[in-house]
Amino acid sequence: MLLQASAPVCPLVSEPEAETAPNWYSVCQINYTRDTWVKLLQPPSYFAYDKAKLLCQTSEDTWAAWVPDHGEVLLDRSHFYC
Template structure:
């Protein structure tokens, strides 16, 4: 019996993976005054139970960031939805 690994019906294809999202994570456009791995204060909360701050993970475009909110998860935030934390070192 021969195992045919080229069939597309496998649950996980190990032949090639599309890693284009990695290059998009580091947006080439000018990103405002925000830096990767900084905490920002949210102006609007995604839920009433989420924290009021988020950790910026990486820019997606000139005005959008992938961020992580404690007890909520990953989100895409527009720069109008947050501002730098005051008094954070």
């Protein structure tokens, strides 16, 4: 049996914000690209991975991303490591 993943439709509707990064955490100035894996500061659920694959940029500081064992999420750049 073959499973085919469908391409995400952007932009995603924002989920209620959990916790944001601490005030001391500075947002890095790296230019991210589609298909980049990033380390999350806090996974979206207890069973989700702590990494996310960037799918598409929805605004200057926001990315639609896919988290294994969770699904699609909307991430601010302050939610993941450089």
